[in-house]
Amino acid sequence: MKNSSWILIIMLIITGCSKNQEIYRQKFTDKYEVPALPGWIYKTPEKFVVGISLKSSNKNEMKEAAKQMAAVIESRNNSSYTIDNYASTTSDNILKSGKSQFKLNVSSSPERTEEICNALTLVDSLETLGYFFGLFSTENNKKPRLKAKLEIQQLPENFEDDKLEIFADTINFHKTASSSSLISAWKTAAEEARYEIAKYLEKQVQSAIINTDENTEKRIVLETSKLLSRMRLNKSYIITELKDNLRIFKVYHEMEIKK
Numbered sequence: 001m002k003n004s005s006w007i008l009i010i011m012l013i014i015t016g017c018s019k020n021q022e023i024y025r026q027k028f029t030d031k032y033e034v035p036a037l038p039g040w041i042y043k044t045p046e047k048f049v050v051g052i053s054l055k056s057s058n059k060n061e062m063k064e065a066a067k068q069m070a071a072v073i074e075s076r077n078n079s080s081y082t083i084d085n086y087a088s089t090t091s092d093n094i095l096k097s098g099k100s101q102f103k104l105n106v107s108s109s110p111e112r113t114e115e116i117c118n119a120l121t122l123v124d125s126l127e128t129l130g131y132f133f134g135l136f137s138t139e140n141n142k143k144p145r146l147k148a149k150l151e152i153q154q155l156p157e158n159f160e161d162d163k164l165e166i167f168a169d170t171i172n173f174h175k176t177a178s179s180s181s182l183i184s185a186w187k188t189a190a191e192e193a194r195y196e197i198a199k200y201l202e203k204q205v206q207s208a209i210i211n212t213d214e215n216t217e218k219r220i221v222l223e224t225s226k227l228l229s230r231m232r233l234n235k236s237y238i239i240t241e242l243k244d245n246l247r248i249f250k251v252y253h254e255m256e257i258k259k
Helices: 002-030 059-078 110-119 182-201
Strands: 048-054 079-090 098-107 121-128 131-137 163-166 170-179 208-211 216-229 231-243 246-258
Touching: 048 059, 048 182, 048 231, 059 079, 059 098, 059 110, 059 121, 059 131, 059 182, 059 216, 059 231, 079 182, 098 110, 098 182, 163 182, 170 182, 182 216, 182 231, 182 246
Parallel strands: none
Antiparallel strands: 048 131, 079 098, 079 216, 121 131, 163 170, 170 246, 208 216, 231 246
16 A cells, blocks of 8 residues: 555656646747847947858858858849739649749849958858848958947837838838748848839739640739849848747748838
């Protein structure tokens, strides 16, 4: 009887621990973090651009990777093509029906991207969240080092809502993207904002109807191609979430283009 009592007590303790662990795991999973960041991430100064790379013991490679990312962003904000293609074919033959879609945002001049990269100057940086953040000057001269005062700013209203705003001189688009990679989330938010602004600016749509003798196929092709320029990343915000013990980054961007 004594052995049975001890076994029962041990089982109750184990069960209680399991429940506590489950409650703890649930709280851990739902937790999100707003990191303290320098003001130049929240509000990008004019004639500056932010580049990000994975934190590494090789400082030179880490800074160079961030610089290359900054150069691509600056190049695409100054001059890039956005292509949005959607094709849909319906037919009497189900096997011939289908849909395809792709998006593309590319720099209009790779040579210009290289020039920008060579001209960028690192003026401030910090390492946090496992990443290196660099603030680069887009002018080819020395700039005084900015003081990176770390702060947590208030979350923007309607943080996860995509929104297009039309002003007298500018068009703004708000976009939030999520990824387990901060770099991927940062790039995706910027690219999606460019797409949406390009879609607003683009008005030409192509469509075609193809008739055959055996059956009738209707093929609709929607394709927009727009050259964007005078665009800049105006505001940014980052939060992290833990889902199934995997850190997810949510990046908010406000992209602005001058009319």
